[in-house]
Amino acid sequence: MDLQLKGKTALVTGSASGIGYAIALGLAKEGASVYINSRTEETLRNAIQSIKSAVADASVDGIVADFSKVEEVNALIEQLPEIDILVNNVGVYGNQPFETTDDAHWFRDFEINVMSGVRLSRHYAPLMKAKNWGRIIFISSESAINIPEDMILYGVTKTAYLGLSRGLAKYLKGTNVTVNAVLPGPTLASATDKMFEEIAAAKNISVEEAPMAFIQEKRPSSIIQRFAKTEEVANMVVYVASPLSSATTGAALRVDGGVVDTAF
Structure with a gap:
């Protein structure tokens, strides 16, 4: 299937590895011109080379930016003033005991996980609206709905993305600019x-057994009973970024393996 992404320009934040890299690679395979992002020049250069090795005719470039620093967000926008597709993927997470997670940690994570998407969307959305085409995608998480007790801060930031994406979709109603959130598990x-090494050591099991141990203890409601691959998440994002997804907007699209125990 041709997703009609040739000639489109995309920015994927936090994309030197993980889900962001898989999204950038998927977009490049479909012919989009892709800008990836990392905090360091070395990781960015390695990711660009990796995409070019995988996709012979890939149009891929990169911009170094630390999204905890507003001046670096502004510098990125100056380098890339207009795009067709914005994927707000950058984010931080980790074990965050509620009683010991201080204000500074909350504010830092909000800067990266929430305000990065606010600032970029605030710049690009009006430009997309003016040309009457665009895609804005927020990478949220099943933790936005199924907030884990050991990562409350992370869950709250991802819930914020659900509200932001829905509100922005309404703001852009009647246009050919769509806004959606994707919720990986x-x-x-x-x-x-x-994480798998730590689980293995704590439970005296092999590293290979650690993923299933995590699923059984932390996400027992998972229907697929395994971790997803990054490309499985990317496939959803690449489709939502395409012109073929024009009737999908304001949606929270789950790629969570059935972790959230509801059909809607």
């Missing part, structure tokens, strides 16, 4: 490797 990425 537990997904394999480089960041999960350390």
Whole structure:
């Protein structure tokens, strides 16, 4: 199926690895010109080379930016003033005991997980509206609905993305600019490797057994009973970024493996 993305320009934040990288790769395979992002030049260069190795004719470039710093967000916008597709993927997470997570940690995570999407959308949405075409996608999480007790802060930031995406979709009603949130469940990425090692050590099991141990303890409602692959999440995002998804907007689209125990 041709997703009609040739000639479109996309920005995927936090995309040197993990879900963001898989999204950037998927968009490049469909012929979009893709800008990826990382906090360091080295990781950015490696990711660009990896995409070019996988896609012979890939149009991919990168911009270094730390989304905890508003001046670096502004610098990114100056380098890339107009795009067709914005994927707000950048985010941080980790074990965050509620009673010991201080204000500074809350504000830092909100800067990265929420305000990055606010600032970029505030710039790009009016431009998309003016040309009457665009896609804005927020990478939320099943944790936005099924908030984990050990990562309340992360869950709250991802819930904020649900409200932001729905409100922005309404703001852009009657246009050909769509806004959606995608909610991944537990997904394999480089960041999960350390987690699996810690689980294995704590439970005296092998690293290979750790993913299932996590699912059984932390996400027992999972229907697929496994971690998703990054490309499984990316497939949804790439479709939603395409012109073929024109009737899908204001939606919270779950790629959670059935973790959230509801059919709607």
